[in-house]
Amino acid sequence: MNELNTLLAGVNTFLFDYDGVMTDGTVYMDGNGDPLRTSNVKDGYALQLASKLGYHIAVISGAVCTNITKRMHALGVKDVYVGVPDKVVQLEAYLREKQLAPEQVAFMGDDIPDLRVMQRVGVPACPADAADEVKAISRFVSTRPGGRGCVRDLIEQTLKVQGRWMTAEAYSW
Numbered sequence: 001m002n003e004l005n006t007l008l009a010g011v012n013t014f015l016f017d018y019d020g021v022m023t024d025g026t027v028y029m030d031g032n033g034d035p036l037r038t039s040n041v042k043d044g045y046a047l048q049l050a051s052k053l054g055y056h057i058a059v060i061s062g063a064v065c066t067n068i069t070k071r072m073h074a075l076g077v078k079d080v081y082v083g084v085p086d087k088v089v090q091l092e093a094y095l096r097e098k099q100l101a102p103e104q105v106a107f108m109g110d111d112i113p114d115l116r117v118m119q120r121v122g123v124p125a126c127p128a129d130a131a132d133e134v135k136a137i138s139r140f141v142s143t144r145p146g147g148r149g150c151v152r153d154l155i156e157q158t159l160k161v162q163g164r165w166m167t168a169e170a171y172s173w
Contacts, residue, residue: 007123007139008161013098013105014050015091015117016151018061018068018082020110021127024147035065043151044075045173050155051076052169056098060090062113087117108154109134110146125154 019025022043028036051057058079059072065082072080084090095102103122107114110130118124118137125140127150135141140157142150159165 004139005161007103008106008158010103011055011106011123011158011162013056013058013100014155014158015058015060015094015105015107015121017087017107017109017111017114018059019063020130020146021108022059022147022151024145025110026147035063035067037065037067038147039071040147040149040152042149043147044071046152046155047072047077048075048173049170050159053159053164053167056100058094060084060087060094060107060117062087087113088120091117091120106140106154106158108140108142108151126150 016022022039023037030036047057057077058081059068059077060081061068062084063082068082069080081090102120105121106123106125107117107121108125109118110127111134112131114134115137123140124138126134126138127142127144127146129145140154142153144150144153156165
């Protein structure tokens with residue numbers, strides 16, 4: 001087993017930034033000035049599967065948008081933290097609340113505000129189009145860009161290493 005697979009074997013928690021990870025980073029504005037984002041259905045499938053399998057999953061984002069929370073709740077992701085000014089503070093609170101060790105956590109981020117969180121988890125991860133500084137510290141760099149399957153890639157690779165991909169739960173939403 002290679003070093004990355006050894007790290008993924010111990011993961012029971014997936015944490016994600018939102019914009020640039022679950023989206024391509026483009027934010028549209030509707031007629032009322034409310035932000036609109038697009039997300040990838042394959043990422044959504046993997047999120048709901050991991051949730052169904054009992055993994056801890058959370059979003060920690062600086063963005064403020066009720067649609068983020070609605071989308072995540074629809075996929076079974078109950079822990080959604082938006083408008084977070086300091087992601088490290090939220091990470092530490094989450095680890096305490098869930099009684100998790102940093103080694104059990106994969107965090108996928110794409111830009112500078114994610115760096116300090118990524119330095120504190122067992123598997124720092126990023127999409128293919130992340131900032132160079134983020135790629136430099138990532139143990140898992142997806143071949144997929146943000147909003148185009150990178151979330152699925154991380155979850156799928158982890159579940160495959162753990163022998164939990166393509167189990168009976170995989171065939172339903």
